[in-house]
Structures are given as C-alpha cells and as structure tokens.
Amino acid sequence: xxxxxxxxxxxxxxxxxxxxxxxxxxxxxxxxxxxxxxxxxxxxxxxxxxxxxxxxxxxxxxxxxxxxxxxxxxxxxxxxxxxxxxxxxxxxxxxxxxxxxxxxxxxxxxxxxxxxxxxxxxxxxxxxxxxxxxxxxxxxxxxxxxxxxxxxxxxxxxxxxxxxxxxxxxxxxxxxxxxxxxxxxxxxxxxxxxxxxxxxxxxxxxxxxxxxxxxxxxxxxxxxxxxxxxxxxxxxxxxxxxxxxxxxxxxxxxxxxxxxxxxxxxxxxxxxxxxxxxxxxxxxxxxxxxxxxxxxxxxxxxxxxxxxxxxxxxxxxxxxxxxxxxxxxxxxxxxxxxx
Numbered sequence: 001x002x003x004x005x006x007x008x009x010x011x012x013x014x015x016x017x018x019x020x021x022x023x024x025x026x027x028x029x030x031x032x033x034x035x036x037x038x039x040x041x042x043x044x045x046x047x048x049x050x051x052x053x054x055x056x057x058x059x060x061x062x063x064x065x066x067x068x069x070x071x072x073x074x075x076x077x078x079x080x081x082x083x084x085x086x087x088x089x090x091x092x093x094x095x096x097x098x099x100x101x102x103x104x105x106x107x108x109x110x111x112x113x114x115x116x117x118x119x120x121x122x123x124x125x126x127x128x129x130x131x132x133x134x135x136x137x138x139x140x141x142x143x144x145x146x147x148x149x150x151x152x153x154x155x156x157x158x159x160x161x162x163x164x165x166x167x168x169x170x171x172x173x174x175x176x177x178x179x180x181x182x183x184x185x186x187x188x189x190x191x192x193x194x195x196x197x198x199x200x201x202x203x204x205x206x207x208x209x210x211x212x213x214x215x216x217x218x219x220x221x222x223x224x225x226x227x228x229x230x231x232x233x234x235x236x237x238x239x240x241x242x243x244x245x246x247x248x249x250x251x252x253x254x255x256x257x258x259x260x261x262x263x264x265x266x267x268x269x270x271x272x273x274x275x276x277x278x279x280x281x282x283x284x285x286x287x288x289x290x291x292x293x294x295x296x297x298x299x300x301x302x303x304x305x306x307x308x309x310x311x312x313x314x315x316x317x318x319x320x321x322x323x324x325x326x327x328x329x330x331x332x333x334x335x336x337x338x339x
Contacts, residue, residue: 010328011116014049015122018089019122019307022045025317041076042076043105044082058075058076059076087309088305090302099130102119103144115328116327155289160279161280162263179268188232191206208232208245214250285323
C-alpha cells in the first residue's frame, strides 16, 4: 500500500449502479498493489459490484472496518438495494441509490471520517428524473459544503498538465459575454489557493489563454484580450500572483510552454479539455478546488453502452483515488501547525 498518504480511508461513491462505476471501483481495488493505492471504501449497492465482478467483497458497517479488510477484499458500504439491476439500463431506484451514496460520501468526508471523496459517474438524466435539480455533482457537493457554486472551480489534472475552463457547459456563442475580468480574477485566486493547499506549490505559476486566434493579434482578431483578459491579469499581478496572459492558445500546450506553468486557465470548455484529453485520456482526473473537502472524480461518464461488458478502463479511477490521497496529504501538511 502507499506509504505517503493519510491513514484515513478514501470514500469512493459508485455512481449510477447501472453504469461502469461499480466495475471500475472493483478493478481499481484489484490493482491496488500495483499502483500502491490507499485504503478506500466503495459506497452504494453491493449488488451492483457483484453483478459485474466476481472478486472478493466485504460488506462493512463502519468506515474503520475498511482498513482491516482492504488487503483481502474490496470494502463496500452497502446503503440500500436498488432493485432489479441490469448493467447499462438505469432506473429511478438506481439514481436514488447514487444520490444517497453521494450524500453519504460527502458526510463522511466533511466529518473527517474519510480523508477525501472520489465520486463515481452518475446519469444526470436519471437523477433529474427523481427530482434532482443541480446541474451536476459538483454543485450538489458545494451546496452541502456551504460553498456557493461559483466558488467551486473545476480543474482537470494529469501528470503533465492541469487546466481550468473558465466557462464550462455553455454554447460557444455565449462564451464572449460570460467571460469577464471579475470571473477570471475570482477563479484564478481560487486556483492559486488550491495549488498551494492541495498540491503543495508555494508560488504557483498560472497561464491564462486568450479567447481569439493569436490572442487577438493586438485587437485585430478580437478585442476580448485587451478589454477583459489583460486587465484581469494585471489585477492578479497586483495581488502578488504569478500570472501570464493573454497567451496564444495555439502554442500554449506545446511542452516547452505548458511546462512553465502549474495550471492553465482556458476561456472555454474545449479549449481546455481537447488538449487535456489528448494527453491524459486514460489518467486524467476531474477535481474541485475551493471546497472544504478534497474531491476528485474519474474524467469519464457512466458509459452505459459498455457497462457489464468487462471493457471499462479503471485507469481514471485509479488516478482519481491516488490523486485524492496526495491532495489530502498536502492539505493536512498545509494545515499542520508550524513547529
């Protein structure tokens, strides 16, 4: 097992029981020694794992039991039976179980019974069918943690790149009107604090991508860089942060340039995620900065089309568990009183 992580277990929610979440959680446990994973407990319906995996499973009633059984079996905190289960076919009962698992994982982590929270993939459509009104899991977690959704910042992180989309799931045509200096300043501050607290980077270096080709060519290809991005970068520099921008996005992700920065802030979803997934499709982690707890997630969805087929890649879940442990350790160090 890993020897550099908090002794408290990681809480791993299975997500929708009809998706690939149960399978990748089980296969991550099977690869625990190879990847030196910390102790973790899967939360949800134990039948969802037994339907797709024939490895050893131990039902636990207390998170402290997880450490005692982890070497020999996957610890599962069974919350409820979600009814007849067919991989790939979501149900209202399954969505309810996924929501209850998320609530349980948040509670365990907020109460410090678990070191961090790793959330499995859920079906937003299925959740909305049972009355869930949040856009995703991040907003729900933020609310339960007493944090406004705008102060919870999504970061995609891998071994070679960390990116933050400043605007996320909106049409591309709406990006120019949503991108403001205030938004950039607020998110950059949260990112800088997160890099310090959760990654142990004392003086983080942040790059801010331009919106237009060639970062606007001094206003010839668009003026958002001059009107919005440059003033935000100047404000952040006045705050004492190390921030460069606006930077031309067409060259920003080249190794010689991206390695100058600890995180890159991008104007819109695909500007951040296209290069990120090209580099880290199998080991990319979705994490949330600005929360009082450590939260990570594998960077993929429920994949109902391959659920139960034994094809799901556990790599992103393995990466999410490992990164959650490292972040929890870094946060504990940053909060420890100076000697």
